[in-house]
Amino acid sequence: MAGTISIDNLVSVSELSHGGVSRTLARVTDDNPVVIMRNNKPAAVVITPDDYKRYTEAEEDFALYLEAVDRMKNDNGERLNMSEVFGKDYKPVDDGFEPEFE
Template structure:
């Protein structure tokens, strides 16, 4: 969803309360929200279920990213290196296993 909303996608609360809900919902599409205005200020945003799912997944992913960043830091704020995490003698295991994909 872009950071701007077209004037065609603004609807007033009074328009919704006078039977405009069905028409307004018909204008909502992916990446095309409708902004509900009350007293000339945004009061709500109507989005599709797919947009909602995408936004909540992005929010969860970002929270996990921030948690991972936090875990990769020492108490003094410096970033942990591979030796700090796995030890100086760590070498990845190569057992020759290759997964098969069909």
């Protein structure tokens, strides 16, 4: 997606309510998001499903990155084994599933 929004990509809410939804959606591409304006202020951005998926995955990856950085910053070197984490009675479930690797 481009870093700037063209004035051609601004759509007022009133245009949508007067039958402009299909025209507006037809203009949306990966490189061409549409900004919905209400009272001369941006109210929403219409993006493609692929862009939405990419942005949400990036957000999740960034949250995991921040958590990893925090853990490394606060690491005291202590490591726990499986029984310390799950308890002494923990037994892995053997459901017969064998992953296939190619």
